[in-house]
Amino acid sequence: MKHKKDLYETRYSRTWEIDEPADHVVDFARTLKNKAGLILDVGCGAGRNSFFLAKEGFHLIGLDISLSASRLASERNQREKTQCMFVMGTFLHLPFSEERLDAAFSSYAIENVSLEQIKKALSEMKRVVKKGGVMHITLHSPKHWRFGQGKKIANHEFVTFQMIKNKQVEIIAHFFEKEEAGRLFQDIGLKLLSVQEVLSPNEKQRAYLIRWRQDEDH
Numbered sequence: 001m002k003h004k005k006d007l008y009e010t011r012y013s014r015t016w017e018i019d020e021p022a023d024h025v026v027d028f029a030r031t032l033k034n035k036a037g038l039i040l041d042v043g044c045g046a047g048r049n050s051f052f053l054a055k056e057g058f059h060l061i062g063l064d065i066s067l068s069a070s071r072l073a074s075e076r077n078q079r080e081k082t083q084c085m086f087v088m089g090t091f092l093h094l095p096f097s098e099e100r101l102d103a104a105f106s107s108y109a110i111e112n113v114s115l116e117q118i119k120k121a122l123s124e125m126k127r128v129v130k131k132g133g134v135m136h137i138t139l140h141s142p143k144h145w146r147f148g149q150g151k152k153i154a155n156h157e158f159v160t161f162q163m164i165k166n167k168q169v170e171i172i173a174h175f176f177e178k179e180e181a182g183r184l185f186q187d188i189g190l191k192l193l194s195v196q197e198v199l200s201p202n203e204k205q206r207a208y209l210i211r212w213r214q215d216e217d218h
């Protein structure tokens with residue numbers, strides 16, 4: 001895990017430079033009824049989506065594993081006088097108690113991990129969101145440009161390697177067909193609301209599956 005963390009200190013994300021929210025987060029905001037709700041932005045990066053939602057009236061907590069990203073987010077929070085809270089941590093162990101939040105979402109962040117870890121991250125989101133709360137995430141689809149790169153280690157799962165501080169770090173990526181994404185939510189006891197395939201406007205070859213989930217079965 002330590003080396004994985006190093007990855008996000010050295011591997012700069014282009015999304016950290018974007019001020020505007022992702023379109024799918026703008027759509028997500030329209031589905032949220034409780035304007036005063038507390039929302040978790042999982043893998044928030046420099047906080048572009050958190051800031052948008054905060055300006056829409058929601059209370060935001062952004063969580064990211066990267067110190068660099070957390071610093072950028074905190075600086076913008078001060079600069080724009082928004083009231084978001086940014087914490088460092090991993091989506092594999094969310095530092096919140098059960099049913100603490102009204103909703104949670106993740107934009108292009110639950111990516112460089114295995115299927116098992118994706119399930120763990122979703123279980124964590126389920127644990128901290130209140131009954132009836134909505135969850136929304138993006139996952140890789142097989143149309144993503146990275147599909148097939150590296151060594152195949154499972155169905156639709158590949159590993160590549162990167163040298164970080166003279167140590168080899170493995171980067172795993174799992175790619176979901178629509179049906180598998182649907183089953184993923186069923187398996188952890190969540191009700192699937194919708195699945196949608198989208199292209200990131202900034203990275204045209206990238207395709208993602210988006211899912212909205214209503215958590216009913218706590």
Ligand SMILES: C[S@@+](CC[C@H](N)C(=O)[O-])C[C@H]1O[C@@H](n2cnc3c(N)ncnc32)[C@H](O)[C@@H]1O
Pocket residue numbers: 008013015016022042043044045046047048049063064065066069089090091092106107108109110
């Ligand atoms: C592509 S960026 C997306 C940032 C933001 N969600 C957005 O849409 O602009 C992915 C982010 O996920 C974070 N991340 C990666 N693994 C993580 C983990 N295990 N826990 C928390 N954040 C993580 C990275 O540090 C990075 O900021």
